[in-house]
Amino acid sequence: MNKSPLLQRAGTQKLIASVLSIVIGLFFGSILVLIVGLATSDIGAKGAWDGIRLIFIGLFSKSRDASGNLVFGMNTTNVGNMLFRATPLIMTGLSVAISQKTGLFNIGAPGQYLMGTMATLMIALSIPSTSVPPFLIWILAFLGGCIAGALWGAIPGMLKAFLNINEVIACIMTNWIAANLVTWLFDIASFSTIKGSFYCQTKWKIADGTFKNLIENTKSGYVYKTTWNNVATPKLGLDKVFPGSQVNAGILIAILIAIVVFIIINKTTFGFQLKACGSNRHAARYAGIKDRANIIYSMAIAGALAAAGAALYYLSGNTEFNWHTDQTLPAIGFNGIPVALLAVNNPVGVIFSGTFMAMLNIIGTQLTKFTAYNEYITDVIIAAIVYLSAFSLVIRSLISGRKKKVAVVNDANAEKNPVTPTEAKTEKGGAQA
Amino acid sequence: MTFLVQQTLLFAIPLMIVALAGVFSERSGIINLALEGIMIMGAFVGVLSVRLLQSVPAFQEAARQLAEFNAGNIESSSAWLTLQGMEVLCMLIAAAAGAIFSLLLSYASINLKADQTIGGTALNLLAPAISLFLIRIIVNQNTMGMEGGAGGASWFLIRKTFFGYDSNADLGFLGSTFLDKTYLATYLTIIVFVLMSIFLYKTRFGLRLRSCGENPQAAASLGINVFKMRYAGVTISGALAGMGGFVYALTTQGCTTNGDVAGFGFLALAVMIFGNWKPLNIALGALLFGLFKCIAASYSTLDINGDGRFFLSEIGVSSYIYRLLPYVITLIVLALTSKSSRAPKAEGIPYDKGMR
Numbered sequence: 076m077n078k079s080p081l082l083q084r085a086g087t088q089k090l091i092a093s094v095l096s097i098v099i100g101l102f103f104g105s106i107l108v109l110i111v112g113l114a115t116s117d118i119g120a121k122g123a124w125d126g127i128r129l130i131f132i133g134l135f136s137k138s139r140d141a142s143g144n145l146v147f148g149m150n151t152t153n154v155g156n157m158l159f160r161a162t163p164l165i166m167t168g169l170s171v172a173i174s175q176k177t178g179l180f181n182i183g184a185p186g187q188y189l190m191g192t193m194a195t196l197m198i199a200l201s202i203p204s205t206s207v208p209p210f211l212i213w214i215l216a217f218l219g220g221c222i223a224g225a226l227w228g229a230i231p232g233m234l235k236a237f238l239n240i241n242e243v244i245a246c247i248m249t250n251w252i253a254a255n256l257v258t259w260l261f262d263i264a265s266f267s268t269i270k271g272s273f274y275c276q277t278k279w280k281i282a283d284g285t286f287k288n289l290i291e292n293t294k295s296g297y298v299y300k301t302t303w304n305n306v307a308t309p310k311l312g313l314d315k316v317f318p319g320s321q322v323n324a325g326i327l328i329a330i331l332i333a334i335v336v337f338i339i340i341n342k343t344t345f346g347f348q349l350k351a352c353g354s355n356r357h358a359a360r361y362a363g364i365k366d367r368a369n370i371i372y373s374m375a376i377a378g379a380l381a382a383a384g385a386a387l388y389y390l391s392g393n394t395e396f397n398w399h400t401d402q403t404l405p406a407i408g409f410n411g412i413p414v415a416l417l418a419v420n421n422p423v424g425v426i427f428s429g430t431f432m433a434m435l436n437i438i439g440t441q442l443t444k445f446t447a448y449n450e451y452i453t454d455v456i457i458a459a460i461v462y463l464s465a466f467s468l469v470i471r472s473l474i475s476g477r478k479k480k481v482a483v484v485n486d487a488n489a490e491k492n493p494v495t496p497t498e499a500k501t502e503k504g505g506a507q508a
Numbered sequence: 509m510t511f512l513v514q515q516t517l518l519f520a521i522p523l524m525i526v527a528l529a530g531v532f533s534e535r536s537g538i539i540n541l542a543l544e545g546i547m548i549m550g551a552f553v554g555v556l557s558v559r560l561l562q563s564v565p566a567f568q569e570a571a572r573q574l575a576e577f578n579a580g581n582i583e584s585s586s587a588w589l590t591l592q593g594m595e596v597l598c599m600l601i602a603a604a605a606g607a608i609f610s611l612l613l614s615y616a617s618i619n620l621k622a623d624q625t626i627g628g629t630a631l632n633l634l635a636p637a638i639s640l641f642l643i644r645i646i647v648n649q650n651t652m653g654m655e656g657g658a659g660g661a662s663w664f665l666i667r668k669t670f671f672g673y674d675s676n677a678d679l680g681f682l683g684s685t686f687l688d689k690t691y692l693a694t695y696l697t698i699i700v701f702v703l704m705s706i707f708l709y710k711t712r713f714g715l716r717l718r719s720c721g722e723n724p725q726a727a728a729s730l731g732i733n734v735f736k737m738r739y740a741g742v743t744i745s746g747a748l749a750g751m752g753g754f755v756y757a758l759t760t761q762g763c764t765t766n767g768d769v770a771g772f773g774f775l776a777l778a779v780m781i782f783g784n785w786k787p788l789n790i791a792l793g794a795l796l797f798g799l800f801k802c803i804a805a806s807y808s809t810l811d812i813n814g815d816g817r818f819f820l821s822e823i824g825v826s827s828y829i830y831r832l833l834p835y836v837i838t839l840i841v842l843a844l845t846s847k848s849s850r851a852p853k854a855e856g857i858p859y860d861k862g863m864r
Contacts, residue, residue, distance in 0.1 A: 248778060259828035452637075455634065459630075465623055
């Protein structure tokens with residue numbers, strides 16, 4: 076396949092399809108902004124033009140000048156924050172991608188993310204940093220989060236493997252169970268008699284030893300930041316490169332994990348077995364691969380990856396967690412789906428698509444800051460992109476034009492279908508005759 | 509007890525109709541994961557139409573008369589009937605919005621044969637995004653209610669005084685539960701549920717629809733247009749879910765919307781599976797899950813037998829347990845019935861003429 080012209084290669088077509096989805100998504104958002112702008116008297120054409128410009132190059136917007144025009148230029152705060160927010164997105168994207176490789180749709184990333192958040196925060200805040208070195212607490216909290224996520228992800232995996240229950244349904248159920256479980260457990264840890272499980276002698280002594288942030292009591296329902304226990308991801312000088320932003324070494328860890336996942340998927344026997352189960356579970360079993368075990372492994376790894384995203388996000392030390400999650404699931408978990416779809420489940424591609432999604436996030440805050448629009452327009456764009464990637468196969472066939480049938484069949488063949496092109500054709504022809 | 513039954517109904521009825529919406533789609537062969545999104549869309553458009561219709565002079569006059577009547581200034585008034593008509597109108601608008609929104613899913617999954625799960629997920633992402641985007645533009649905050657701070661209750665709630673009873677009259681258990689302080693939407697939804705269930709099981713169209721979810725190739729060989737049937741299934745599903753979304757927003761949220769239905773669409777999916785894709789079981793499942801929701805929402809002040817003690821709050825089980833129980837039960841039911849699950853056989857598989 077590598078000898079074929081550039082435009083006909085599967086990889087190129089996937090890339091073009093993704094870029095096309097992005098462009099169409101951005102234009103869709105722009106049109107919405109334009110319509111709303113023209114229909115609303117206090118926004119008008121100028122406001123709409125500002126909105127559209129921000130959608131495309133909002134990352135480099137800086138401020139408004141004295142005459143009210145937008146000023147664009149290098150904005151290190153934005154870029155740094157983009158990298159910071161990309162960290163959990165890359166991880167949840169990897170989570171969805173690796174399960175897709177095994178033919179499973181991991182819509183359970185939000186639940187796994189929440190379980191990871193809970194385990195990480197509880198560990199990071201419970202071990203006193205006076206007697207245990209902070210970096211050790213960091214590692215324990217990170218691993219604890221991963222294990223919690225892996226166990227949570229394994230539940231739908233086991234249901235799928237042993238009882239053949241649709242993993243999408245099981246994942247949705249476990250999501251909402253996790254959402255309530257996390258709130259409940261934090262409630263117990265905050266209000267019941269289990270006290271003294273969490274304390275920190277370095278900065279302050281709290282009255283009843285709970286996770287609930289009582290120091291900054293202007294907000295309610297928030298857990299302490301991990302920095303209260305001196306636990307935080309090192310910055311490694313990234314804060315010097317991007318002054319004024321929240322960026323830390325978490326992004327480097329996420330990239331490293333993405334590369335490791337890439338190697339596991341593409342260069343190891345284990346990865347091959349996972350993919351084989353995804354292509355055809357029964358054929359894989361016939362070939363001596365333990366399909367059930369592989370399905371569970373895949374979901375457990377997916378859970379661990381989503382949870383690792385949560386750990387990296389909350390161990391940064393400058394993020395707060397509101398534990399009343401019983402009504403809404405974390406968007407970062409769901410946004411792993413578009414990240415993986417845009418990257419066509421390629422772990423290295425996830426790094427870029429995750430960063431892109433984080434950029435959209437930043438653009439959203441810029442829109443809220445500088446215009447009468449709000450950040451939800453970027454969610455509309457994301458949704459449009461997901462919708463488009465649902466039929467990326469069609470887009471890909473449009474790109475390759477007249478040779479589309481062969482290309483698509485080849486492509487599907489390489490990915491999923493064990494049916495050879497000729498077979499597929501005769502089958503179609505037979506039905507028409 | 510009256511309170512318990514009323515509250516359970518408020519939660520159970522939207523669940524019931526949205527679960528039936530799921531049945532229509534899945535029985536035609538399309539997995540409708542977008543129930544949550546369609547509900548959000550229905551809730552948004554429904555509340556928005558209430559807001560817009562509020563400025564119509566006839567309705568304003570009716571609301572003014574109703575307020576006078578409730579205050580006891582006028583003897584009798586039929587103004588409430590006008591407002592009930594407005595409520596029905598808004599339900600229809602919400603249903604239309606849901607049906608139109610669901611076309612996105614039908615187009616992707618029927619015409620383009622795209623992955624139905626991803627298509628549904630896209631709709632679930634799109635609905636809250638669009639409604640929140642517009643809500644923020646319209647009211648500059650995240651929750652949109654009725655104009656001028658009016659609540660749904662003051663416009664649409666049915667009271668016993670409407671039927672000539674004195675405000676102190678005792679109607680007994682049945683009257684006070686099912687007549688006083690109820691919403692017409694609740695009963696209309698039950699009627700729609702019954703009619704649509706009969707439609708699905710006792711008509712030729714319903715039989716054809718169900719056949720497309722079991723074996724579309726066989727259905728096609730008998731001259732049934734599978735594409736049209738699936739479009740019909742998803743569109744009916746969208747209309748029911750959109751209506752359910754508005755009913756949810758009206759009866760449980762006081763006619764407000766915030767781009768969120770708190771996982772009700774997914775809970776309805778659970779009810780549908782729990783009910784094994786059959787209307788009667790779904791109705792029972794919805795009542796059970798509605799009871800859980802009701803307990804979770806108000807367990808600390810729930811006085812079941814009227815002895816002045818809050819039994820459930822004395823047990824000390826957290827409300828979150830009641831909230832997560834429906835999902836756990838669904839998983840257990842799925843696990844127990846996995847061998848004999850009656851899910852439509854062809855659901856999730858794009859229809860391909862050549863396949864058999």
